Amino acid sequence: MSQTPMTVDLEPVQLVAADGTPTPETRYPRDLPAETLCWLYEMMVVTREVDGEFVNLKRQGELALFASCQGQEAAQVGAVACLRKSDWLFPQYRELGAFLVRGIPPGHVGAAWRGTWHGGLEFTKKCCAPLSIPIGTQTLHAVGAAMAAQRLGEDSVTVAFLGDGATSVGDVHEALNFAAVFSTPCIFFVQNNQWAISMPISKQTVAPSIAHKAIGYGMPGIRVDGNDVLACYAVMAEAAARARAGGGPTLIEAVTYRLGPHTTSDDPTRYRTQDEVDHWAALDPIPRYRSYLQTQGLWSKRLEERVDARSKRMRAELRDAV
Numbered sequence: 001m002s003q004t005p006m007t008v009d010l011e012p013v014q015l016v017a018a019d020g021t022p023t024p025e026t027r028y029p030r031d032l033p034a035e036t037l038c039w040l041y042e043m044m045v046v047t048r049e050v051d052g053e054f055v056n057l058k059r060q061g062e063l064a065l066f067a068s069c070q071g072q073e074a075a076q077v078g079a080v081a082c083l084r085k086s087d088w089l090f091p092q093y094r095e096l097g098a099f100l101v102r103g104i105p106p107g108h109v110g111a112a113w114r115g116t117w118h119g120g121l122e123f124t125k126k127c128c129a130p131l132s133i134p135i136g137t138q139t140l141h142a143v144g145a146a147m148a149a150q151r152l153g154e155d156s157v158t159v160a161f162l163g164d165g166a167t168s169v170g171d172v173h174e175a176l177n178f179a180a181v182f183s184t185p186c187i188f189f190v191q192n193n194q195w196a197i198s199m200p201i202s203k204q205t206v207a208p209s210i211a212h213k214a215i216g217y218g219m220p221g222i223r224v225d226g227n228d229v230l231a232c233y234a235v236m237a238e239a240a241a242r243a244r245a246g247g248g249p250t251l252i253e254a255v256t257y258r259l260g261p262h263t264t265s266d267d268p269t270r271y272r273t274q275d276e277v278d279h280w281a282a283l284d285p286i287p288r289y290r291s292y293l294q295t296q297g298l299w300s301k302r303l304e305e306r307v308d309a310r311s312k313r314m315r316a317e318l319r320d321a322v
Contacts (some may be wrong), residue, residue, distance in 0.1 A: 006215045010208055012255050013235055014225040018283055020291025028234035034298055040081060040229050041293055042307045044073040044286050047097040049311035050106050053318050058264045062322050063113055067094045071259030074285030075191050077101055078232030083240060088158045089128040090142035095161050102126045106314050107321025114322065136162060136169035139188065143179045146186035157185040157243040165196025167210055180217040185243035188251045191226060193258035198271040214251035226256030227285040
């Protein structure tokens with residue numbers, strides 16, 4: 001049976017330009033309620049602040065290790081914000097933003113990193129699997145959960161979070177193939193942050209993009225600006241709607257950047273230049289989105305005060321819990 005050839009646009013979907021102005025993109029809506037637009041900003045800032053507190057705790061000897069998501073807040077916040085609370089998340093280890101949006105207390109995330117009282121199992125109360133340190137294994141779990149939901153007739157989707165490096169792991173190939181063959185309601189959200197520890201994306205694959213790998217599995221693949229929270233929200237919402245309608249899985253490549261080290265045990269100055277970091281720092285998703293809110297007349301001193309208060313409260317909550 002002939003099928004329409006699949007294609008992937010190399011140009012990432014972008015709704016908010018680097019300077020904070022709206023782009024001409026018309027395929028995806030950006031007309032979210034004002035409160036939702038402001039909340040997305042709030043969650044990105046809170047994620048950045050809590051992330052910094054985790055790094056401080058590591059430096060003070062309270063944690064053995066932490067993997068910062070600095071620079072990837074838009075990808076995680078946008079991807080999870082559009083989902084239903086009954087949709088299951090299968091994270092890797094760098095998904096602090098996803099955890100906080102899902103409502104997992106920062107203290108519970110700290111306990112997971114310390115391996116103390118709940119070992120990550122408290123996450124399941126929020127339809128989120130424990131964070132996964134082994135690379136790629138969570139993608140298999142996500143597909144299995146999606147198959148279960150499919151057979152039970154549940155109207156839910158699962159999302160597997162992974163990085164660019166994980167796309168070279170055998171488990172991920174198996175997960176993508178199973179998901180496509182059985183048309184499961186599973187979304188693979190790849191945060192291409194340009195580096196798999198010290199391995200650059202240029203040596204990770206010779207494909208035009210990670211999203212192009214979807215063609216071989218017979219599923220839609222799409223690239224999105226991972227530093228644009230509205231674009232990530234829109235692309236994930238589209239993939240989730242397609243999955244719920246029986247359209248099967250989607251591979252999303254969020255093009256972003258890891259501003260910090262791989263983990264607190266890493267020294268990124270050994271393998272990447274300051275010029276590269278400076279280039280991506282200028283594309284920081286938080287000031288970009290703040291500028292967008294200003295252009296839309298939505299940013300205010302009151303909003304900033306609300307965000308600051310919540311950030312301080314959640315940082316204190318984390319420190320008290322750890």
